[in-house]
Structures are given as structure tokens and as C-alpha cells.
Amino acid sequence: MTSTAKVSIDLGARADGGVAALDLEELLATRLLVQGNSGSGKSHLLRRLLEQSAPWVQQAVIDPEGDFVTLAERYGHVVVDARRGVADLTRIAARTRQHRVSVVLDLEGLDAEQQMHAAAAFLGGLFDAERDQWYPLLVVVDEAQLFAPAAAGEVSDEARKASLGAMTNLMCRGRKRGLAGVIATQRLAKLAKNVAAEASNFLMGRTFLDIDMARAADLIGMERRQAEMFRDLPSGNFVALGPALARRPLSVRIGPVETAARSVSPKLLPLPEPAAGEDAHDLIFTPGVDEARYEAPRRPPPAPPTADVLARLARSAPPAPPSVEPTPSLSPEQRQTAIDAALREILADSDANFRTITVLYQDFLVRCRIRRIGGEPLSLPAFRRRLAVAHAGIELAEAEAENSPWAEVLAMAGALPEDMQGVFLSLARAAFDRRPCPSDADVANAYGTSSPGRARRLLAYMEERQAIVCRLDARGWRIVAIPGVAWETGPGDPAAAGATTPEASSV
Numbered sequence: 001m002t003s004t005a006k007v008s009i010d011l012g013a014r015a016d017g018g019v020a021a022l023d024l025e026e027l028l029a030t031r032l033l034v035q036g037n038s039g040s041g042k043s044h045l046l047r048r049l050l051e052q053s054a055p056w057v058q059q060a061v062i063d064p065e066g067d068f069v070t071l072a073e074r075y076g077h078v079v080v081d082a083r084r085g086v087a088d089l090t091r092i093a094a095r096t097r098q099h100r101v102s103v104v105l106d107l108e109g110l111d112a113e114q115q116m117h118a119a120a121a122f123l124g125g126l127f128d129a130e131r132d133q134w135y136p137l138l139v140v141v142d143e144a145q146l147f148a149p150a151a152a153g154e155v156s157d158e159a160r161k162a163s164l165g166a167m168t169n170l171m172c173r174g175r176k177r178g179l180a181g182v183i184a185t186q187r188l189a190k191l192a193k194n195v196a197a198e199a200s201n202f203l204m205g206r207t208f209l210d211i212d213m214a215r216a217a218d219l220i221g222m223e224r225r226q227a228e229m230f231r232d233l234p235s236g237n238f239v240a241l242g243p244a245l246a247r248r249p250l251s252v253r254i255g256p257v258e259t260a261a262r263s264v265s266p267k268l269l270p271l272p273e274p275a276a277g278e279d280a281h282d283l284i285f286t287p288g289v290d291e292a293r294y295e296a297p298r299r300p301p302p303a304p305p306t307a308d309v310l311a312r313l314a315r316s317a318p319p320a321p322p323s324v325e326p327t328p329s330l331s332p333e334q335r336q337t338a339i340d341a342a343l344r345e346i347l348a349d350s351d352a353n354f355r356t357i358t359v360l361y362q363d364f365l366v367r368c369r370i371r372r373i374g375g376e377p378l379s380l381p382a383f384r385r386r387l388a389v390a391h392a393g394i395e396l397a398e399a400e401a402e403n404s405p406w407a408e409v410l411a412m413a414g415a416l417p418e419d420m421q422g423v424f425l426s427l428a429r430a431a432f433d434r435r436p437c438p439s440d441a442d443v444a445n446a447y448g449t450s451s452p453g454r455a456r457r458l459l460a461y462m463e464e465r466q467a468i469v470c471r472l473d474a475r476g477w478r479i480v481a482i483p484g485v486a487w488e489t490g491p492g493d494p495a496a497a498g499a500t501t502p503e504a505s506s507v
């Protein structure tokens with residue numbers, strides 16, 4: 001930079017208005033861990049760091065989302081498509097070190113297990129370079145918990161071992177070989193401890209889960225109480241600490257970047273004006289010139305969905321004999337009461353859990369007809385939601401009241417696929433009541449399956465969507481938290497047999 005040997009990177013602004021500097025040489029020796037929830041600005045931070053340090057040091061980016069490929073045009077990084085085989089990736093990584101070329105390993109489009117194998121192969125190639133090629137290399141890994149997960153997950157042991165081993169080598173044994181790990185994660189609690197522990201520099205962004213906050217506080221050597229400040233950090237703000245950053249926790253606002261992320265948060269854009277003479281109908285129903293290969297074989301017209309048929313049946317009241325009085329029309333309140341009564345009857349059937357939703361819906365429509373509820377009956381999705389709410393033991397009036405925390409929970413449920421909403425609401429109810437966490441068998445039961453594996457995958461999925469947060473206590477018992485409202489179940493043994501009482505069987 002200047003005549004001094006020290007190269008300092010400008011990360012952005014400190015709270016006092018000064019420049020937040022990062023000592024690059026110190027960073028090479030002491031590594032960096034970035035943590036923050038989704039949207040806290042980790043990828044932006046990594047991009048800022050990469051852009052600012054590009055002139056000074058060779059870089060390799062392990063990029064699960066294909067976000068960083070845009071560095072190529074401006075900074076000359078070579079993009080390596082991870083779909084080449086693993087042997088190829090290892091050789092390319094070795095050449096990267098030989099020729100000191102900056103690269104982005106683009107892992108987009110691979111499944112989790114393939115990503116792990118590819119990252120392991122590439123990191124392995126970087127690590128195994130000949131001694132005369134041990135030049136400094138900044139190795140940036142975004143979403144590091146994917147490659148160094150704290151717990152065994154859905155992927156094979158083989159994939160996990162390979163990539164965890166490579167990440168451990170990078171963070172624990174890489175320094176001598178010139179490798180400086182910079183890793184970012186959404187969830188510190190999901191990152192293998194030994195990998196996280198090797199970083200001496202931290203940039204902590206917004207974190208709302210207690211368990212991540214506690215891990216962050218422990219790593220930084222901060223009082224847990226003090227770590228509460230991570231909860232309120234705005235996006236793009238981080239607390240910096242470590243030999244390359246600051247001796248005391250320092251608040252930093254990350255500066256702008258030169259290149260754009262390829263995947264950005266969804267933004268609303270005005271729709272394109274149709275060009276003159278273009279018809280929207282034609283645009284989507286007429287194949288384009290090079291589209292022949294997509295032509296699907298002709299199928300018979302699809303049968304209308306069961307729910308439609310059922311709804312139509314319910315609406316077509318049987319022709320009334322002329323002598324009978326016309327159906328009295330109900331007031332909206334009476335109608336609502338009648339619908340509620342029909343719903344309650346269905347719920348009162350203790351085996352309601354074990355009948356498919358379509359059967360229950362059919363039953364409901366029949367009951368509505370018996371009660372002469374005219375007009376549109378509840379649609380199937382609305383019915384499913386009402387049922388889920390009622391099943392979870394939530395009073396609809398309570399849930400829909402203004403300022404009710406349940407309103408937020410219902411909104412979170414609404415963001416999940418329909419078939420999961422019931423399970424989610426039941427977990428929320430258990431957390432609200434501080435009951436023990438339902439076992440895998442209970443969750444499976446509520447989901448209408450008997451497979452505990454499916455139940456675990458379901459929980460993992462909901463956790464990925466940030467609808468719930470699971471953790472285990474020292475005994476290995478599970479605790480589920482609902483992030484928005486900060487409710488938590490008590491610990492429950494995941495392996496316990498399913499509860500058999502009707503109340504408990506709704507989770």
C-alpha cells in the first residue's frame with residue numbers, strides 16, 4: 001500500500017467514523033471467522049474483503065451458491081465449475097498453487113453430498129502443494145457449516161469425513177503451507193467446533209439464537225450477557241475482534257463493493273411492457289424456435305383435482321322437492337358457527353389424525369351440507385389450515401386477535417408448505433406450553449407417516465427454513481425453539497416411543 005510493509009485492507013467504517021482496517025499479513029497467520037444469520041451481510045463482507053485484498057494476495061473461494069463468480073470479470077479470478085470430477089478438481093487446485101492464479105470454485109447445482117466431495121477434493125489439492133509453492137493464499141469458504149458440519153446429517157459419512165477433514169486441515173494445519181482460512185457461517189452452533197476454534201479473528205453479525213450467541217461469546221471470550229448486542233445489529237454491521245482487526249470488540253459497518261452478487265435478495269421490479277403485437281398467451285403457449293426438445297408427449301386432459309370435485313359436489317345441492325320450503329339462508333355469524341361446529345365434530349373423532357386430509361375434507365363438506373351451509377365452503381387449503389390450528393389446540397379467535405404472538409406464528413406457518421403447517425403449529429404449541437419436545441415418532445405421527453427418518457428430515461427442513469431451531473441438551477434430548485417469538489419446548493427424548501393418548505398424538 002504505502003512504503004510500510006504492513007498491508008491494511010479497508011473493510012468499512014468504524015462507529016467513530018474512522019476506517020475499519022484489517023491487517024492482511026496478520027490475517028494470513030491468524031485466520032478469520034464470520035458469523036451472522038441469513039441476510040446479516042456475510043457474503044457482502046466476504047466480497048468486500050476479497051475485492052480489497054485482490055491486488056495483494058492470491059485467493060481461492062469455495063462458493064456453494066455460485067455468488068462469487070462475478071469476481072472473475074473485474075479481478076481476473078478463474079471460475080472452476082465443480083461439476084468436473086473430483087480427480088480433475090484436485091489437479092486444478094494443484095495448478096492453481098503452481099501458477100498462483102486466483103479462483104472461484106463454483107459449487108452451484110451440486111447436491112449437498114457432491115458439494116462436500118468437490119470442496120474436499122479442491123481443498124485437498126491446495127493443501128498438498130509442493131513445498132516450493134507454499135505462497136500465501138487466502139481461502140474463503142462461504143456457508144462453512146455445509147463443509148464442516150457439527151453433527152452427522154443426511155449425507156453419507158464418507159462425504160462428511162472427507163470435507164470435514166479438508167476443512168480441519170485448512171484451519172488447523174494450513175498456516176505453514178501458506179493457506180489462510182476465512183470462513184463464514186449462518187449458524188455457529190452448526191459449525192464443527194475444532195474448525196471454528198482455529199480462527200483468532202472474528203466478525204460477528206446479527207445473531208438471534210441464544211445458542212449461537214452463547215457460542216460466539218465463548219469463542220470471543222465475552223460475557224454471554226454482553227453478546228446480547230449481536231441480536232440488534234443491522235444488516236452490514238459486524239463486531240470485530242482479533243489480532244488482525246481490533247484488540248477490543250469494535251463495531252464496524254462494512255463498506256460498499258465493486259462487483260455485484262449474482263444472487264441478490266428478491267426485489268420487486270415493474271413487469272415488462274409487452275412488445276407491440278405480442279400476446280402473453282402466445283408467448284407462453286407457443287414453443288420458441290429452439291425448443292423442440294422440450295416437447296412433452298401428449299397426455300389425456302388431466303382429471304380435475306379431488307378437492308375441486310368435492311367442492312363442486314358440495315355446492316350442487318340435491319334438487320329440492322317443490323313442496324319443501326327453500327333452504328333458509330344463514331346470517332354470516334350463523335354460517336361461521338355452523339362451519340366451526342362441523343370442524344369440531346371432525347376433530348372430535350379421535351382418529352382424525354390418521355385419516356388423509358381429503359377424506360376429512362369430504363367428511364367436512366358432507367357435514368356442511370347437512371347443516372345447509374350454502375355458498376362457498378372452505379377451500380381445501382383453508383380447511384387444512386383451520387384444522388391444523390385447531391389440532392394444535394390454538395383457539396382461532398386467540399390466534400387472530402391483534403398483537404397476538406400467535407399471529408406471527410400463523411404467518412410463519414403460512415410460509416411453510418401446507419402439509420407441514422400442522423406439525424409446525426403443534427411444535428409451536430408445545431413450545432408455548434413449555435411441554436417436552438415431541439419425539440421423532442410423535443412428529444412422524446402428526447405428519448401422517450410412520451417413519452422417524454422422515455420426521456427428522458421434516459424437522460431439518462423446517463429448521464433450514466428458519467421456522468424452528470433444534471438443539472440437543474447434554475443427554476441428547478431435543479429442544480425446539482420458535483425463533484420469532486422465542487418460545488422453547490422442554491427437552492424431550494427424540495427416540496421415545498410415540499405417545500398414544502389422543503391429545504398427545506397431535507404432538
Ligand SMILES: Nc1ncnc2c1ncn2[C@@H]1O[C@H](COP(=O)(O)OP(=O)(O)OP(=O)(O)O)[C@@H](O)[C@H]1O
Nearest residue numbers: 037038039040041042043044186235236254255265
Ligand atoms: N454493508 C452492506 N452495505 C450494503 N448492503 C449490504 C451490506 N451488507 C449486506 N448488504 C445487502 O444485504 C443483503 C444480504 O446480504 P448478504 O447476502 O451478504 O447476507 P448473508 O449474510 O450472506 O446471507 P445468507 O446467509 O442468506 O447468504 C444483500 O442484498 C446485500 O447486498
Ligand SMILES: [Mg+2]
Nearest residue numbers: 042043044142
Ligand atoms: Mg450469503
